[in-house]
Amino acid sequence: MPMQEPNEKLIAKKEEWAKAKRGLVEDGVTQDHRARAVGLPPGQHRVNNWPVLDLGIHPDLPLDQWALTVSGLVEQPITWTWEQFLAQPQVELVTDFHCVTTWSTFDNAWLGVAFRHLMQLVKPKPDAQFVYFTSYDNYSTSLPLEACDDDDVLLVQRWNGKPLPKEHGGPVRVHVPKRYAWKGAKWVKEIIFLENDRPGYWEVRGYSNTALPWDEDRYA
Numbered sequence: 001m002p003m004q005e006p007n008e009k010l011i012a013k014k015e016e017w018a019k020a021k022r023g024l025v026e027d028g029v030t031q032d033h034r035a036r037a038v039g040l041p042p043g044q045h046r047v048n049n050w051p052v053l054d055l056g057i058h059p060d061l062p063l064d065q066w067a068l069t070v071s072g073l074v075e076q077p078i079t080w081t082w083e084q085f086l087a088q089p090q091v092e093l094v095t096d097f098h099c100v101t102t103w104s105t106f107d108n109a110w111l112g113v114a115f116r117h118l119m120q121l122v123k124p125k126p127d128a129q130f131v132y133f134t135s136y137d138n139y140s141t142s143l144p145l146e147a148c149d150d151d152d153v154l155l156v157q158r159w160n161g162k163p164l165p166k167e168h169g170g171p172v173r174v175h176v177p178k179r180y181a182w183k184g185a186k187w188v189k190e191i192i193f194l195e196n197d198r199p200g201y202w203e204v205r206g207y208s209n210t211a212l213p214w215d216e217d218r219y220a
């Protein structure tokens with residue numbers, strides 16, 4: 001019988017996956033962090049382009065006029081100018097992006113400010129249970145605070161090494177990898193911590209409020 005050779009290629013691949021799933025590395029930069037299953041959630045198909053989906057308004061936001069306000073049930077409300085936003089620690093993350101209309105894009109490399117960093121600064125009060133996002137195109141969406149209080153939730157400003165394109169929500173959008181993409185506000189303008197849920201644009205138009213791709217939880 002021939003000697004069995006270890007499958008070096010497979011082992012290397014598995015090591016790579018294990019490393020990818022480890023998440024936080026020493027210097028605090030998140031690399032390819034995946035807290036949930038990798039692959040295609042039920043009912044999704046993979047696309048290689050990145051479709052644009054929104055209300056049809058792409059607001060013009062010169063960087064010197066852009067601002068992000070964080071308010072509501074927090075100890076320290078803040079408003080960031082573009083310079084102040086860039087002065088925050090910028091975290092790298094590679095995740096998939098699942099749209100409720102069934103397309104997914106894989107391995108997007110994001111750069112932005114971690115939601116948890118924001119939480120450390122503003123200090124949500126104990127009765128804050130929900131987060132409501134508004135956008136410069138008048139879109140809105142909401143999430144339970146516990147869905148935002150996760151190490152893969154980012155305020156994204158760069159995608160695959162370039163500034164986040166305007167049609168995808170630049171200068172800054174929210175990305176919540178464990179939810180369908182409509183929970184991530186493009187052109188984010190305000191983040192408001194609330195005691196009670198305040199349904200946003202699609203939440204009042206029949207989309208599932210929980211929006212969990214792995215549960216195929218699309219419509220309410």
Ligand SMILES: Nc1nc2c(c(=O)[nH]1)N[C@H]1C(S)=C(S)[C@@H](COP(=O)(O)O)O[C@H]1N2
Binds near residue numbers: 051168169
């Ligand atoms: N401000 C804003 N954010 C938004 C939307 C929108 O219309 N306006 N659409 C949502 C929906 S329904 C989806 S599927 C994703 C699409 O993001 P993309 O256009 O970058 O693919 O953005 C979400 N965030």
Ligand SMILES: [Mo]
Binds near residue numbers: 053099182
């Ligand atoms: Mo969507």
